[in-house]
Amino acid sequence: MAYTTAIFDMDGTILDTLDDLADSVNYALGLHGMPASPRPEVRQHLGNGMDYLIAHSVPAGTSHELEQQVLAEFKADYAKRCVVKTAPYPGILDLMAELRRRGIARAVVSNKGDFAVQELVERYFPGVFDAAVGERKGVRRKPAPDTVYAVMDELGADPVDTVYIGDSEVDVETARNAGIACIAVDWGFRDHDVLVGLGAPVIVSDTQALLTAICRRR
Numbered sequence: 001m002a003y004t005t006a007i008f009d010m011d012g013t014i015l016d017t018l019d020d021l022a023d024s025v026n027y028a029l030g031l032h033g034m035p036a037s038p039r040p041e042v043r044q045h046l047g048n049g050m051d052y053l054i055a056h057s058v059p060a061g062t063s064h065e066l067e068q069q070v071l072a073e074f075k076a077d078y079a080k081r082c083v084v085k086t087a088p089y090p091g092i093l094d095l096m097a098e099l100r101r102r103g104i105a106r107a108v109v110s111n112k113g114d115f116a117v118q119e120l121v122e123r124y125f126p127g128v129f130d131a132a133v134g135e136r137k138g139v140r141r142k143p144a145p146d147t148v149y150a151v152m153d154e155l156g157a158d159p160v161d162t163v164y165i166g167d168s169e170v171d172v173e174t175a176r177n178a179g180i181a182c183i184a185v186d187w188g189f190r191d192h193d194v195l196v197g198l199g200a201p202v203i204v205s206d207t208q209a210l211l212t213a214i215c216r217r218r
Contacts, residue, residue, distance in 0.1 A: 001215075001216060001217055002102065002104060002214060002215040002216070002217065003104065003161055003162060003163040003181065003214055003215075003217055004103075004104060004105060004157070004158070004161040004162070005104065005105040005106075005107070005152070005155055005157035005158075005161060005162040005163070006099060006104055006105070006106055006107070006162075006163055006165060006214050007107045007108070007109050007148060007151060007152075007162065007163070007164045007165070007180075008106070008107070008108050008109075008164075008165045008166070009047075009108075009109065009110060009164075009165065009166035009167060009168070009170075009171050010108050010110035010112055010117060010120065010134075011046055011047065011110065011112055011167075011188070011189065012046060012047065012166075012167035012168065012185075012187075012188025012189035012190075013089075013165060013166050013167045013171075013185055013188055014088060014089065014092050014108070014125075015086055015087070015088055015089070015092075015120060015124065016086065016087055016088075016089055017082070017086045017112075017120075018039065018042065018043055018046070018189070019039075019084075019085040019086070020078065020081050020082050020083070020084050020085050020086045021042060021046065021053070021078065022037070022039050022042040022043075023081060023084070023085070024074050024077040024078035024081050024082075025037050025042055025053065025054070025057050025074055027073075027074070027077045027081075028054070028070045028071075028073040028074035028077060029057060029058065029070065031070075031073055032066065032069075032070060034058060034059055034062075034070075035059065037057040041056075041057075042057070043189050044189075045057065046168075046189045047111065047167075047168035047169070047170040047171070047189060047190075048111060048141075048170055049111040049112075049135050049141050050071065050074065050075060050111075050112070050113055050135070051071060053074075054067060054070055054071040054074055055067060057070075058070055075113060078113075078116065079115060079116065079119075082116050082119060082120060083119070083120065083123055083124075086120065086124075087124075088124055088125075089187055089188075089207075090207070091206065091207030091208070092207060093125075093128075094207065095207040095210060095211055096125065096128045096129075098211060099211070099214065100128075102215065104214065104215075105130050105155050105157065106128060106129050106130055107129055107130055107131040107132065107133075107151045107155060108121060108129050108131070108132040108133065109132075109133050109142065109147045109148050109151055109164075109174075110132075110133070110134050110135070110142075111134070111135050111141045111142050111170065112134050112135060113134055113135050114133065114134030114135060114136050115134070116134065117132055117133070117134030118132065118134070130155055131151045131154050131155055133147045133150060133151055142170050142171070142173075142174040143170050143171075143173035143174040143176075143177055144174075144177065145174060145177040145178035145179075148164065148174060148175075148178040148180070149178065152178075159178070159179050159180050162180045162181070163175075163180060163181040163182065163183055163214060163217065164178065164180055164181070164182050164183075165182075165183045165184075165185065165210065165214075166182070166184060166185070166188075167184065167185050167186070167187070167188025167189055167190055167195075168188070168189055168190045169190065169194075169198050171184065172184060172195075172198050172199065172200050181201070181202075181217065182200065182201055182202070183201075183202045183203075183204060183210065183213050183214070184198075184200035184202065184203045184204070185203075185204055185205075185210060186203055186204070186205050187205065187206075192205070
């Protein structure tokens with residue numbers, strides 16, 4: 001009764017990227033004398049893509065032109081910084097090895113810029129995933145289902161046998177929009193109570209529980 005394809009969000013689900021993201025956000029803000037964004041606020045604004053993150057980090061009333069400049073500076077700094085403090089969450093690598101042993105396909109679909117997704121997958125998960133997709137120009141990002149559909153097409157995955165795993169409202173909505181099952185993890189960027197309020201159908205708190213949920217689907 002296991003799902004045959006497991007598609008994972010990246011930030012807050014398989015990788016703890018918060019510190020590197022917060023450092024790059026505050027580097028870009030500091031270049032313009034803007035107040036730093038506290039770590040909890042950066043955490044709250046993650047999951048909706050880099051444009052959203054910067055738009056909610058710059059001071060209210062910032063011009064579009066300046067916001068775009070800060071965004072570009074953030075991306076340039078994050079491209080260099082994205083592997084400084086980032087690390088897989090405990091148990092994630094063992095989980096992926098077990099899914100592979102059981103013949104379950106593994107993929108990543110993220111709203112993080114595709115340049116960073118590819119670098120992080122190569123660095124922390126070499127040979128682990130069958131497909132990995134980040135935010136790209138001309139393709140609607142999550143919660144639109146486009147990137148999930150693209151990965152499913154690439155892997156030949158049946159929606160009935162596919163599950164999406166993430167840590168935020170974006171991920172719950174993405175799975176719903178794609179017409180596939182959803183498992184939410186509460187170790188990432190949204191607390192357990194928030195996930196309950198979002199109506200997440202399954203919530204897990206460790207990788208052993210996640211393995212069980214993937215392999216003994218409801």
